[in-house]
Amino acid sequence: MSALAPHLRLGINVDHVATVRNARGGAHPDPVRAALAAQDAGADGITAHLREDRRHITDVDILRLMAEINIPLNLEMAATDEMLAIALKHKPHAVCLVPEKREERTTEGGLDAAAADNTLKPYVAKLADAGIRVSLFIAADPRQLDAAQRIGAPVIELHTGAYCDALLASDREAELARIQSAAAYALSLGLECHAGHGLSFDTVGPIAAIPAVRELNIGHFLVGEAIFTGFGDAVKRMRAEMDKARTRLAIVRRDT
């Protein structure tokens, strides 16, 4: 039996290139140019979150990303009629449904899929009918995974924010254990498992080493790192950190 974990895809989130652009209201830096640099550096996909208040990515950015990149676009959006219409118009490869509050600085928690079965279900169905791969951004909580399965989403993305933000090693270990067991549970339910939020060179390894995880979506840290090393180099180093963790995993699994 093969000991190799499946390829781990890297999705690059370009939202915060647009945040910097919008700080001055002009056209620079261009998130589409960043997406093309990420593509050249080996990214497997591009992620962009079109927020209700358009604070970073705009409708024109989505139009241009669809037209200009050659790798799949994962559109993050809230489950609203406005966003559904936009997704059905552009038909990106994937949509990730996320919770959205105007007052939050970033997506602070996962969707409460367990409490919103009936609200989310029609959105998932309409997106899936259009051939779009739908994921739900949720906490590493078995109740949320059960709900994702009931709702009919084929993919879940586990929120890694609490793991990345933990200050104490013991808290980080506990969060990692929750993510590891949620990923294994997702696999047992037949759900494809992704992960993301807050990941950096320091925190990505243990998440990349979880065999059930198939895709990571990473943005803010890389946009910050790009200031020092350039965006392409930051993406390449992230890819290398992921590959290192995945290779170690393959060696450990061959030895056991």
Ligand code: PXP
């Ligand atoms: N995945 C989801 C669903 C997100 O909402 C975000 C943040 O937009 C990310 C991944 C990427 O998080 P970060 O920008 O902190 O790497």
